[in-house]
Amino acid sequence: MANGGGSETLVLYEKRGWLREQGRSWSSLRKALRNSIAIIGLLTVWEAAPRLGLVNVTFFPPFSEVVQAWWRLLAAGDLAEHTAASLSRSFSGFALAIALSIPLGLAIGWWKTVAELLNPLLELMRNTAALAILPVFILLLGLGETSKIAIVFYACAFPLLLNTISGVKNVDPLLIKSARSMGLSSVRLFRKVILPASIPTIFVGIRQAGASSILVLVAAEMVGAKSGLGYLVQYAQFSFLITDMYAGIITISVIGVIINYTLLFVERRLTGWKQTYSE
Known part of the structure; x- marks a missing residue:
């Protein structure tokens, strides 16, 4: 019984550690996406503006x-x-x-x-x-x-x-x-x-x-x-x-x-x- 209880406790700690690691990973991913919004927006405008005829495609290609x-x-x-x-x-x-x-x-x-x-x-x-x-x-x-x-x-x-x-x-x-x-x-x-x-x-x-x-x-x-x-x-x-x-x-x-x-x-x-x- 004691060994069984120790095993369950160990599994519980491992699960909590895994959840913490997953939480840190998702937090890092969200932060990276948030910090990249401006760059993504700039590249989107860069791609769209020449194709929509807003700028001269010869001098500003997509x-x-x-x-x-x-x-x-x-x-x-x-x-x-x-x-x-x-x-x-x-x-x-x-x-x-x-x-x-x-x-x-x-x-x-x-x-x-x-x-x-x-x-x-x-x-x-x-x-x-x-x-x-x-x-x-x-x-x-x-x-x-x-x-x-x-x-x-x-x-x-x-x-x-x-x-x-x-x-x-x-x-x-x-x-x-x-x-x-x-x-x-x-x-x-x-x-x-x-x-x-x-x-x-x-x-x-x-x-x-x-x-x-x-x-x-x-x-x-x-x-x-x-x-x-x-x-x-x-x-x-x-x-x-x-x-x-x-x-x-x-x-x-x-x-x-x-x-x-x-x-x-x-x-x-x-x-x-x-x-x-x-x-």
């Missing part, structure tokens, strides 16, 4: 035709080739900006002497748009890969730098006082308090830089390149391959969304303590 063009480019290998070229340039400039801008931003935010020395130069350069000095990069570095990576680096550097500086300077003073009262040295204070507390703000800069790395690169590829998504979009426009042009634009948008959500995932993993503390 979404289904764009999807067909996208699949054709993918099957032919052209889309993969251009995407790989763009991502290689984008990630190179982005990674270089992270490697240089974050340590420099930490130094400027933490040491007053460094800030007084570099702030005037940073204020001058950060107000100069990256695309405005693209011709300078091309003149100095040529039309090859170096100039494109350099312009991506320049565009990514300042969001990273400014957010890192802001993250360091806006650390709660009570945290710093508490750490000092416990006898922490300057090095341990920086490593144990300042750096962890700055990570959320630094990641704001990383996400902004991630978006800039794609947008600026696409514009640069339209000026001087023989490969890449920016080149694909411009070539399709000049050749009047309108569906190919929209296919390239959609690819750029999807890549931007993927980069943003990937960085959000990494941020949540690195700042799990923040969510626990807020709860």
Whole structure:
């Protein structure tokens, strides 16, 4: 009897656990559908407007035709080739900006002497748009890969730098006082308090830089390149391959969304303590 009662209890717990999992799955599905309503509505309008004659189908083809063009480019290998070229340039400039801008931003935010020395130069350069000095990069570095990576680096550097500086300077003073009262040295204070507390703000800069790395690169590829998504979009426009042009634009948008959500995932993993503390 006792064994029978234990088995029934175990089955009951398993059933409840299964029901909870099903409830979470349905809740996640409903949330995903709710968050996708605007996108679904946009795609529906995109499909219907040209077919109903509301817009010129020559310049604004239905979404289904764009999807067909996208699949054709993918099957032919052209889309993969251009995407790989763009991502290689984008990630190179982005990674270089992270490697240089974050340590420099930490130094400027933490040491007053460094800030007084570099702030005037940073204020001058950060107000100069990256695309405005693209011709300078091309003149100095040529039309090859170096100039494109350099312009991506320049565009990514300042969001990273400014957010890192802001993250360091806006650390709660009570945290710093508490750490000092416990006898922490300057090095341990920086490593144990300042750096962890700055990570959320630094990641704001990383996400902004991630978006800039794609947008600026696409514009640069339209000026001087023989490969890449920016080149694909411009070539399709000049050749009047309108569906190919929209296919390239959609690819750029999807890549931007993927980069943003990937960085959000990494941020949540690195700042799990923040969510626990807020709860």
